[in-house]
Amino acid sequence: MKDTRILIADDDETLCYLLKEELVNEGYNVDVVYDGKDAIDLLKKRSYDILLLDLEMREVHGEKVLGYAKDNHPSLQIIVLTAKSDMRTAIDCIKQGAYDFITKPYEFGQLCVTIERALEHKELLIKNKVLSSKIGQSAPDTIIGESEKIKDLLKLTERAAKSESNILLEGETGTGKELFAEFIHKNSNRAGKPFVAINCASLPDQLIESELFGYEKGAFTDAKTSKQGLVEIANGGTLFLDEIGELSLALQPKLLRFLENGEFRRVGGISNLNSSVRVIGATNKNLMEEAEKKNFRRDLLFRLNVITLTIPPLRERHGDVLLLADYFLQKKSPIRSLKKLTLEAKNELQRYNFPGNVRELEHIIERSIIFSEGESIQAKDLNVPKDDFDFTNFVKDDGSIMSMEEVEKLHIKRALDQNNWNRENTARELDISQKTLYSKILKYNLK
DSSP, rough: TTTTTTEOOSSSSSHHHHHHHHHHHOOOOOEEEESSHHHHHHHOOOOOOOOESOOSSSSOOHHHHHHHHHHHHHTOOEEEEOOOHHHHHHHHHHHHOOOOOEEEEEOOHHHHHHHHHHHHHHHHHHHHOOOOOOOOGSOSSSSSOOOOHHHHHHHHHHHHHTTTEEEEEEOOOOOHHHHHHHHHHHTTTTTTTTTTEETTTTTTTHHHHHHHHHHHHTTSSTOSSSBHHHHHTTTTTTEEEETTGGOOOTTTHHHHHHHHHHHHHOBBOSSSSOOOOEEEEEEOOOHHHHHHTTOHHHHHHHHTTTEEEEOOOOOOOOOHHHHHHHHHHHHOOOTOOEEEEEEEHHHHHHHOOOTTHHHHHHHHHHHHHHOOOSSOOOHHHHOOOOOOOGGGBBBOOOOOOHHHHHHHHHHHHHHHHHHOHHOOOOOOOHSSHHHHHHHHHHHHOOO
């Protein structure tokens, strides 16, 4: 109980004060907010086990807080505090995902019983391990991007999603492979079934095997009961194997057998079980090269890569940088003070090469929100490394190289933007005369 975190969201300050004291005396950790906006802001920063939620608040209604919480914190247990006159709304909240409701005035003992039952319900959800495909604010419902490479990839992805074939997602670290896997699941015929994910690089071999295929009672020292594996839990749905290139050679034949006929055997078991699962693998390695090196089985690769989708790095889709930055700003900023990038900051982001791809961009935006002052994010707040000159900055979305005139136009435009269109300073930096600069501006119709 001492680790249980409770958030009270109610505009009745007196009630909140008394309720917090009683709950703290019971051993709970309690925070209080008096408006829905503040509740959402706090939920962005901290994790809670229980939310005691009043419906009628001044700026943001409790139902909106409920919707945000269920989208972003599916295991958070919400208990609605409501007046008798709002019973119909409270019942609607139950339908939307609230655990329970209590009418005011309520008995504190009754509230404590409800809280304990809600905590038991949360533990059951966690043990279940079914990762419902609720991307919410942690990932957009649709892939963000307007570059030709992303548009073409999305068309292929949507077509692949409708099939029942296994899929291999290739791409550098941080390009969003899990997001594409969830997108495929949501747009497939299995969308109503579980989406279950496991990172093959994060667990030792024995643990990965027991997580994937489950184990029987007595299979090892701590196996006091039998346990379902992820392939059973995902039955009818999608199993996402992230970093599948890290799977050991000892486990690869067992996965191959499952991919061939849907059969598997729990650790310590003697009978074969079946599960219908669509497998999506993801890797930042070239598995064909790994197969040449005898680090990955060819037969497993050919069974897995019925459809292969390659996700481009962010440096090859620079036109999407500001779109993604804007999304992360809305996602990470406090609800009352949405920060904006200055022109210089935008130019800085477009200049950078992003070796860490979309994940690095997300971290840069989150860090700049924290350390920037005021409502605007300056270029210096981004703290972007000054990377070396990279010719990939001059590769267009279609993969072709820019002409010399296109490179010159881009270079002059960036120099003008960085100098706030001060021609004297720009000409000095470019080591040309102001007259030459002015003629280039006219030639390329720069604005």
